[in-house]
Amino acid sequence: MAFKLDLLLTLGLAFATLYISVAGDADILSDFIVPPNLNGIDGNFFTFTGMRVLLNGDFPTTFKVLKASMAEFPALNGQSVSYAVLEYPAGSVNPPHTHPRAAELLFLLNGNLEVGFVDTTNKLYTQTLQQGDMFVFPKGLIHYQYNNDTKNGAIAVSAFGSANAGTASIPGSVFNTSIDSGILAKSFKTDVATIQKIKAGFGAKA
Structure with missing residues (x-):
């Protein structure tokens, strides 16, 4: 019996290790994936024109992201890559968030940015980026x-190692959902009135 338990434990650990090692976008068995509703494709399928608006459009007044992920660009399905262009007006922030399915490599094209991330030990790593930094x-x-520039905007391009990296906004996920205010008050060691005030700022129901 003990031998069987040891064997099951060993197999379970091996499977978990294998799963972790291949986590991410699955490898495909063809050159590319064509959506089932498309018959006959050409170069247009592999072309994304959604970024053209950057060339002639006005700079936004609030933080803005233009994505080229699988949702916007179906040809990326199975290719384990996606992009985003991020526009930061003066004094704007891209709030704390995560990408559960990919790392992000950010390249600052213009301006300055203060960036940071928190690891699983709650250590904060920060840097002030200048134009040309990654x-x-x-x-x-x-x-x-x-x-943090109060006069000038900034523009960055981000690359992701997934066609669908996903984005979970921490403020939105916590305060713009139906999580009970009492639970949030206990979690953040504050009172329900404070939580309801924060929720109201997101337009969420208290």
């Missing part, structure tokens, strides 16, 4: 970017 946010860790 910074990596490890997969799944909470991170943010802040343009």
Whole structure:
């Protein structure tokens, strides 16, 4: 009986290790994946034009992200890559968030950014980036970017090692959902009135 338990434990650990080692986008068995509703594709399928608005559009007044992920660009399905262009008006912030399925490599094209992430020991790593700098946010860790310049905007490009990296906004996930205010008050060691005030700022029901 003990031998069987040891064997099951060993197999379980081996399976868990194997799963972790291959976690991420699954490998595909073809050159690319065509959505089932498409018959006959050409170069248009592999072209994304959604970033053209950056060339002629006005700079936004609030933080803005333009994504080229699998949702916007179906040809990325199975290719384990996606991009985003991030525009930071003066004084704006990309609030703390995570990408559960990919690391993020950010390249600052213009301006300055204060960036940081928190590891699983709650240690904060920060840096002030200048134009031309790159910074990596490890997969799944909470991170943010802040343009502390009160006069000038900033633009960055982010690459992800997944066609669908996912984004979980910490403030939105906590305060713009239906998590009970009493539970949040206990979790944040405050009172329900404070939690309800924060929720109201997100337009959430108290």
